[in-house]
Amino acid sequence: MSADVAVQVFRSLESQDFRILQIIEVGMEKHEFVPFEMIVKFSKFSSEEVEYRLRRLHKFRLIHQTKQPYLGYTLNYAGYDCLSINTLVKAGVVEAFGKPLGIGKEADVYDALSPNGERLAIKFHRLGRISFRQAVRKREYIVEHVNWLYQSKRAAEKEFEALNIVFLKGVAVPKPVSQNRHTVVMGAIDGVELAKCKEISNPKKVLMEILRNIRKAYLKAGVIHADLSEYNIIINPDMHILIIDWPQYVTKTHPNAQQLLTRDVRNVFQFFNRKRMLKIPEADVEKALAYITGKGRKPLL
Numbered sequence: 001m002s003a004d005v006a007v008q009v010f011r012s013l014e015s016q017d018f019r020i021l022q023i024i025e026v027g028m029e030k031h032e033f034v035p036f037e038m039i040v041k042f043s044k045f046s047s048e049e050v051e052y053r054l055r056r057l058h059k060f061r062l063i064h065q066t067k068q069p070y071l072g073y074t075l076n077y078a079g080y081d082c083l084s085i086n087t088l089v090k091a092g093v094v095e096a097f098g099k100p101l102g103i104g105k106e107a108d109v110y111d112a113l114s115p116n117g118e119r120l121a122i123k124f125h126r127l128g129r130i131s132f133r134q135a136v137r138k139r140e141y142i143v144e145h146v147n148w149l150y151q152s153k154r155a156a157e158k159e160f161e162a163l164n165i166v167f168l169k170g171v172a173v174p175k176p177v178s179q180n181r182h183t184v185v186m187g188a189i190d191g192v193e194l195a196k197c198k199e200i201s202n203p204k205k206v207l208m209e210i211l212r213n214i215r216k217a218y219l220k221a222g223v224i225h226a227d228l229s230e231y232n233i234i235i236n237p238d239m240h241i242l243i244i245d246w247p248q249y250v251t252k253t254h255p256n257a258q259q260l261l262t263r264d265v266r267n268v269f270q271f272f273n274r275k276r277m278l279k280i281p282e283a284d285v286e287k288a289l290a291y292i293t294g295k296g297r298k299p300l301l
Contacts, residue, residue, distance in 0.1 A: 016045070016049070031072065035071070084182065099111050107126050112185075120187065122186075124152075125155040126152060127151045166246070194271065195229075197235055226248045
C-alpha cells in the first residue's frame with residue numbers, strides 16, 4: 001500500500017480518529033492486535049464512539065481487524081502515515097503534499113510544501129515490501145520478530161542521522177529538515193536517477209563529482225553510504241549530483257567498512273561501463289579507493 005492512501009484521506013480525519021490511531025500505535029508495543037477493550041479504556045470514549053471511529057478508520061483502510069481469538073486492531077502503513085503526517089503538520093513542518101516523486105521497493109517519496117512555501121521531499125519508509133531475508137541482508141539493524149512499522153521507523157532514524165552528519169560536511173545530499181516515526185522530511189529533490197540517464201554529455205565530470213562526494217563523506221564525515229548505485233544518485237537539471245537513500249550507512253570504523261566502500265565504488269563504475277559511457281578498467285577501482293581514503297591522488301579517468 002502506497003502513501004497515496006494517507007495523503008488522500010488525511011484531511012478527512014478528526015481529532016478523535018487520531019486519538020484512536022495513537023492508542024493502537026502504543027498498544028502495538030505489546031500486542032500484535034490491540035484488544036477492543038483496551039482501546040475503549042485508554043480512549044475514555046464510550047464503546048459506541050470507539051466502534052464508530054474504528055469503522056471509519058477501517059473504511060479509510062488505515063487499520064486491520066481480527067476477530068479471532070479476540071476482537072483486536074492493528075495499524076497498517078497508511079494509518080502510520082497519517083499519524084506521522086499529523087505530527088508534521090501540527091509542528092509546522094509540512095503544509096501541503098504534491099505529486100509522488102518515486103514509489104520504490106522500500107520507500108515512497110512525495111513532493112511537498114512547508115508553511116512558508118519551501119519545496120520539500122517527504123520520504124515514507126516502507127520496509128517489508130521486499131522479503132525479510134533480503135531486508136536483513138541489506139540492513140544490520142533489523143530485529144527479527146519486531147513489526148515492519150518499527151523497522152521502518154529505525155530506517156528513517158538512521159537515514160536522518162546520516163543526512164545530518166554528511167550535509168554539515170558539504171556532501172551533496174538533500175538538506176535534512178525533520179523526522180517523525182518512519183518519515184524523513186528533506187529539501188526538494190530535483191532531477192532523475194542516474195539509472196534513467198541513457199546519455200550524459202560529460203560522463204567523466206559526473207563520475208568525478210560522485211567520487212569527490214564519496215571522498216568527502218569518508219574523510220570529513222567518517223561515513224560510507226554502503227548501498228550506493230545508479231538508483232540513489234540523482235542528476236540535477238544543471239548536471240550536478242545528489243546522493244540519496246542513506247539508511248544503510250556505516251562509519252569508517254565498521255568491521256566491513258572497506259568491503260562496503262569498495263562495493264559502492266564498483267557499483268558506480270559498473271554502471272558507466274555497462275552503459276558504455278566510459279571504459280573504466282578494474283585497476284581504476286583501486287586508484288579511486290586510494291583517492292577516496294586520502295592515500296592517493298585524484299584518479300585520471
